[in-house]
Amino acid sequence: MHFKILKKSNKNKARTGQISTLHGIINTPVFMPVGTQATVKTIAPCELKEIGVEIVLANTYYLLLRPGDRLIRQAGGLQRFMSWNRPVLTDSGGYQVFSLSDARKIKEEGVKFRSHIDGKSCFLSPEIAIQVQNNLGADIIMAFDECSPYPCEYNEAKLSMERTLRWAKRCKDQFNREANSFLNPECSLFGIIQGGVYQDLREISARETINITFDGYALGGLSVGEPKNLMYEVLNSTLPLLPEKKPRYLMGIGTPEDLWDCVELGIDMFDCVMPTKNARNGQLFTSLGKVNIKNAQYKNDFSPPDPECQCYTCSNFTKAYLSHLFRAGEILALRLNTLHNLSFMVKLMAKIRKAIEEDNFQQARKEFLKKYQQVTFNA
């Protein structure tokens, strides 16, 4: 993996760049759609390509449980398995072990847990998380971390952050040990900074994670329920500590507003289930704000979901049709909504990159938000 910064804003910390991987280039700042179980829900890979998605995120926890990382390695890796020939980032499974599994027992060695699918007893450790991600053939592998919830007592957050540091070192060691058997010979490893909302813990975590040396640095444990201002306090204090020449990834963020704000602070990579999950609940992101297709007003609205969008959904269908499909429980509703929301996010990131390149970030954000925030009351 190689990261090249193309343009730095001279008014803020925003920058554009390119991450080069075995499976192609990722233009940053980038939004990564979530493909939890080796598919972005409802969407085919040809559609992801068509709307310009350059990287998808897949999920170690889910794929380890089903169909298993060995089967995916046998298939030739995630790209071959899911017929997606562009880059893939895999998360380490840490977040899911803590949020989804039953009866988990955290020890220094790793985490014992029960599969949420069949109750089977499973074990995930830093070493196993790296092995699994190697088998998945990811372009970007994430270190196995322990994600503090919110709220979380200082001492608890501290213990968790310190364990994450020790695990990070073990991940790095395991990554080096596996180098000879990489399914994806150009895969890279990112470290994850934890510490809850406590700035001193975040600082320790950042410094020590950087000391281990990773190919990129992620901020984990944010957007887990804390007030927005606390998240921005953490970002403001932690981001300046990160090396400029490596990609910075903010996990689990965010809304269109957040994307502008976090890019401004120097974030290069984002992922979030919101555009896909909300689509399946009938919420569309449009240039004129959020549209909840379940609202009665759209039943006989023969205009496209987003008048400024040229995606397949907006070019071919009306709100009235999407409203009908959703009410009728048709799967095509979920598909068309998801396709549009992902297209919206891809175009939003392109808009943000252009604004950085043309040095008119503030103006571009203002223009975007002026339209976007006008009809949010419908959503």
Added chain:
Amino acid sequence: MHFKILKKSNKNKARTGQISTLHGIINTPVFMPVGTQATVKTIAPCELKEIGVEIVLANTYYLLLRPGDRLIRQAGGLQRFMSWNRPVLTDSGGYQVFSLSDARKIKEEGVKFRSHIDGKSCFLSPEIAIQVQNNLGADIIMAFDECSPYPCEYNEAKLSMERTLRWAKRCKDQFNREANSFLNPECSLFGIIQGGVYQDLREISARETINITFDGYALGGLSVGEPKNLMYEVLNSTLPLLPEKKPRYLMGIGTPEDLWDCVELGIDMFDCVMPTKNARNGQLFTSLGKVNIKNAQYKNDFSPPDPECQCYTCSNFTKAYLSHLFRAGEILALRLNTLHNLSFMVKLMAKIRKAIEEDNFQQARKEFLKKYQQVTFNA
């Protein structure tokens, strides 16, 4: 609508032809995918086009209840509403009124019933069925009929067939009255022959329906539970009574084997939910027989679903991946299965047409069945 016979087999009753409509040509014999609620479940219209679907069937009963025929007329008709610019056939709603609705009361005037969606009291009559289908903008409109169940006493089947005849006349009259207000100026009207499994009733129904004069003739009330041999007895005795120059439509059929056999007897049009419904249950139709993707043997089968198929599913994905998606409850599983099954049906019909054109129907059927029936035990 215009129907042109292109080639008649000199060994059996099979023929190829073309139905010309405002929205394009339909090559017959044709299989029509079912798009009940103005969408072929899970599939986008661009995909239907890509696999070569030339006509879809939509459902008067469902669309009348939701979103309503007036809304669809306001949208410019079904084609505009669902963004499908090829022909549409609408059934009359008769079959659904009898099979789906609660508390129905059949009178000479029409049928009072309760919506299966919200329990609202509704009414459908020959006149209303034609009005609704006119509003939907269908290329081919079906007469409103009463479909006898199986088993059904002779007298009951007789009363029902006779009422269907009187309703057919009223449909024709209403169709003529509406001619000035057709949303689709080139729409045509098909009559439906009923009479259960009683050959004398079928004969009366055929002769009298033909007397009213329709643009095409459908056989209804078959494949409703009767033994296969009874269906073929009805087809054998009724089909010779139908005028050669008009399209013949066998409603609700069928399996690949049935398609060969019924084309041989002179059928031009088919519809059936089986390829789409079975796809959503994990059953794939392939050149090597039926494949039930839920079977454990496919978990690590890295071959395509159908080695002879070039559809998007077969070109890009393995049985192992489809098995994973299905087990993981992913919507993409339903999409990819459906896409393949429809592609299989379209190609099967093309194969059948080619066999008629090249006068080697028996040989082509034998070759198809030899492969197709070899591994059916897996399904």
